[in-house]
Amino acid sequence: xxxxxxxxxxxxxxxxxxxxxxxxxxxxxxxxxxxxxxxxxxxxxxxxxxxxxxxxxxxxxxxxxxxxxxxxxxxxxxxxxxxxxxxxxxxxxxxxxxxxxxxxxxxxxxxxxxxxxxxxxxxxxxxxxxxxxxxxxxxxxxxxxxxxxxxxxxxxxxxxxxxxxxxxxxxxxxxxxxxxxxxxxxxxxxxxxxxxxxxxxxxxxxxxxxxxxxxxxxxxxxxxxxxxxxxxxxxxxxxxxxxxxxxxxxxxxxxxxxxxxxxxxxxxxxxxxxxxxxxxxx
Numbered sequence: 001x002x003x004x005x006x007x008x009x010x011x012x013x014x015x016x017x018x019x020x021x022x023x024x025x026x027x028x029x030x031x032x033x034x035x036x037x038x039x040x041x042x043x044x045x046x047x048x049x050x051x052x053x054x055x056x057x058x059x060x061x062x063x064x065x066x067x068x069x070x071x072x073x074x075x076x077x078x079x080x081x082x083x084x085x086x087x088x089x090x091x092x093x094x095x096x097x098x099x100x101x102x103x104x105x106x107x108x109x110x111x112x113x114x115x116x117x118x119x120x121x122x123x124x125x126x127x128x129x130x131x132x133x134x135x136x137x138x139x140x141x142x143x144x145x146x147x148x149x150x151x152x153x154x155x156x157x158x159x160x161x162x163x164x165x166x167x168x169x170x171x172x173x174x175x176x177x178x179x180x181x182x183x184x185x186x187x188x189x190x191x192x193x194x195x196x197x198x199x200x201x202x203x204x205x206x207x208x209x210x211x212x213x214x215x216x217x218x219x220x221x222x223x224x225x226x227x228x229x230x231x232x233x234x235x236x237x238x239x240x241x242x243x244x245x246x247x248x249x250x251x252x253x254x255x256x257x258x259x260x261x262x263x264x265x266x267x268x269x270x271x272x273x274x275x276x277x278x279x280x281x282x
Contacts, residue, residue, distance in 0.1 A: 010052075017052050055129055063173030066129055073166050076122050077159050080115065085156075087164020091136035092157040105148045116147045119155055127219075129170050133158065135206070135220040142222060175213030186211055192223070192237040194230040201226050203233040 007020030007028055016038070018025045032038060042050040049058040054072045058065040077083050108116060123137040136158050143151040178184055190207040197204075202222050209217040227233035 012053055015053060017050075054125075063171055065169045065171055067167075067169040068126060068129055070166075072122075072126070073162065076119060077163055080119060080156070080159055082156065082159050082163065085160050085163055088157055088160035089164070091133055091161050092154070105150050108147050108149065108152060112152065113147060116152060116155060117144055119159070120144060123158070130168060131170070131215070131218045132165070132168065133162070134218065135204070136161075138204075138220045138222065170215075172214050172216075178212070184212055190234075190237040192227075192233045194227060194233045197222070203227050203236070205233075205237040207237070 007018060007024045009028070010017040010019070016032075018028060020028075022043075029038065029040070042048060044050050044057060044059045046059050046061045049056050051057075051069060054069050056065075056067050056069055058067075074083075077085065120137065120140045123133065124141060127134045127137050136154075140151060140155055140158070187210045188207065189210075190205065192203050192205045194203050195201040202224075203226075205221045205223055207217075207219055207221075208215055223233065223236045225236060227236060
């Protein structure tokens with residue numbers, strides 16, 4: 001981000017994505033070229049598409065579309081010998097939970113284990129573009145250290161789902177307009193189950209963050225602390241407010257939230273009970 005906040009630069013290894021006014025971006029690019037060898041690969045004018053980190057970003061004028069490249073979405077099923085598999089209608093993790101039996105819980109071989117870890121790693125990278133596989137991928141990632149044949153079946157089911165949803169895209173389209181002098185609202189929606197994992201009794205947090213009516217962040221996380229009640233699980237879910245501090249550093253957005261009351265009769269501050277106050281987390 002420049003000092004005047006008129007240009008943002010995303011950097012990953014040797015890939016750069018500059019966002020800002022055309023003249024500002026051009027000037028900064030020329031300044032960097034004086035010190036590094038850079039090659040422009042495209043501009044994101046209306047109707048154009050640029051590729052960045054395996055993602056295709058398309059400017060449609062009133063919105064942006066972010067999709068995975070065909071190489072990424074086709075290679076994963078091919079690496080697992082599922083190029084011609086029948087598509088599935090849903091990720092299927094919840095429905096497969098109850099079908100696992102003792103005979104399906106056999107440990108994978110060394111080669112199968114390596115293939116499982118590789119596939120789940122690629123799925124985790126895809127979740128930043130495909131919100132619909134966030135929960136299913138999170139559940140698979142919990143079994144990376146010791147996956148079983150049941151986990152392998154869940155992975156194959158998810159790959160079948162991807163096979164039938166290759167054309168899914170993430171659309172960023174503001175649905176509201178505000179005056180330039182007004183402060184936009186940052187909406188954070190969080191929820192959680194309670195003791196959703198029968199093995200560890202841990203709960204799962206899901207969150208969606210929107211700005212100007214469009215989704216800018218989302219995720220599904222297994223809570224690190226075992227909640228003793230559904231109310232406690234909901235309290236831990238408020239940790240999804242992490243984006244608040246980031247936006248306050250990048251922009252002049254003012255984010256406010258109510259100070260939650262102390263949970264039940266607990267007065268201590270620690271990993272099991274965090275009291276969120278304005279601007280600080282104790």
